[in-house]
Amino acid sequence: MSVLISSLEVKDIRFPTSLEGHGSDAMLLFATETFAMGVNMPARTVVFDTIRKHDGKSPRNLLPGEYIQMAGRAGRRGLDTTGLVIILCKGDVPEISDLQAMMQGKPTHLESRFRLTYTMILNLLTVAVIRVEDVMKRSFAEFHTRKDSHQQEVELKTLSKQVESIKKVSCYLCQEDLQEYYNTCKTLNELRYALQWTSITHSQIKALSIGRVVVVNTEKHVHALGVVLSLYAANRHSKFKTLVICDKQSQDRNSQSNEVPARKLKVKMVLKTNLYQPEGICWHDVVELVASDVYEITSKTLDVNAEKILSDWNTRQIPRFRDKAVSQYTSVVVQELLRLTEDNPEGLPALNPVKDLKIQDMDFVEKFIKMQSLQEKVTDYKCLMCQALNQHFAEHDYNMELKEKVKVLYYQLSEESLLLLPEYHQRIQVLEKLNFIDNKMSLQLKGRVGCEISHHELILTELIFEFFCRKS
Incomplete structure (x- = not known):
């Protein structure tokens, strides 16, 4: 039997590897939510002491995402055909509605905490290899818009070839x-x-x-x-x-009629x-x-x-x-x-x-x-006045649709579609106006000072320069 408290350090992450082998003596592990949610350690059976927790403000039931993370440990790949999850009922049996909301409810919507800060922009401008736009592309905020980028690139190549093969209408009218x-x-x-x-x-x-x-x-x-x-x-x-x-x-x-309708x-x-x-x-x-x-x-x-x-x-x-x-x-x-x-x-x-x-x-x-x-x-x-106007118009409509799809894909794959790009441009304008950077995006003296300040960098930098200017 092993006991693990909620204080999980980096060195403790190696602890589950000793329990996964067949020869492990640990048959029972008591762990808190920190271990159950933070470490990938499968078990044959998962037992919940209670489905209630205190979130720092008030007691509440486990959220669907929390329950799935902990109950999902049940069942070891390659060793167990099924996993067993048990909920202890020390007092009253939980209501069916509460269990259904916990087990089948919608998981918590994840929101990106990525934020553009002046310090981050100034520090990235000192690194020639990494651009601010590249960091924004890799953020979770852009995940939903960038997850299909590979498929969009393949589709863009295919459509671009079709657009290149478009021929002009032979009708002079x-x-x-x-x-x-x-x-x-x-x-x-x-x-x-x-x-x-x-x-x-x-x-x-x-x-x-x-x-x-x-x-x-x-x-x-x-x-x-x-x-x-x-x-x-x-x-x-x-x-x-x-x-x-x-x-x-x-x-x-x-x-x-069973004919396939025209486009x-x-x-x-x-x-x-x-x-x-x-x-x-x-x-x-x-x-x-x-x-x-x-x-x-x-x-x-x-x-x-x-x-x-x-x-x-x-x-x-x-x-x-x-x-x-x-x-x-x-x-x-x-x-x-x-x-x-x-x-x-x-x-x-x-x-x-x-x-x-x-x-x-x-x-x-x-x-x-x-x-x-x-x-x-x-x-x-x-x-x-063209006798074949219907046909020519339909061909032109199809060609315009192809071009519009290519235009949309170009935009989705470009940096112009980044959600935080307008905010980035606004912050760059502020930095230029305050002389932290020049019009070529090169750091000035104020910008180098701002790189060393982690909070309220613009205000503190302006105060520092104002103080030394008055003193001189």
């Missing part, structure tokens, strides 16, 4: 202004999404109330009229169910397109949309019984009711949407958020004016 058209489309999509989201989630207005007619633009439904049936909580991820008109045959083909464009093309009109029998689809799926919020509203329509749709999604006749509530709305499409092929009047919704926010108004200006400009590009 697209070569002239496809890039500019792409940038305009990207800006328009971003502005439209921001304005749509503000219009939808504004606390004092209800732009997407039930019955509002909208123009839907998704991969499945392109520039088709729809009517809002229900609305979820108003936030950036809010969704709303919308009835959208479509062609019955295409709807049946989509439901039975989704990162930037949607902005074209002056007429409203979608079904070629065959006009049918409908009920879909969940987000703000980015709404191309336009029109000023038109319909009187709909949303509850009846949704109930009818959900019933017909059950296989045995799939051939059930469409309810009158649904049929009337579909016919009204079709009539609006036929009467207004170029589109319905859009809801003006500034005039109709009375949104007076300056930033919103500026974005709205900019969007209107770009919408007038977007039809003047020469690349729009």
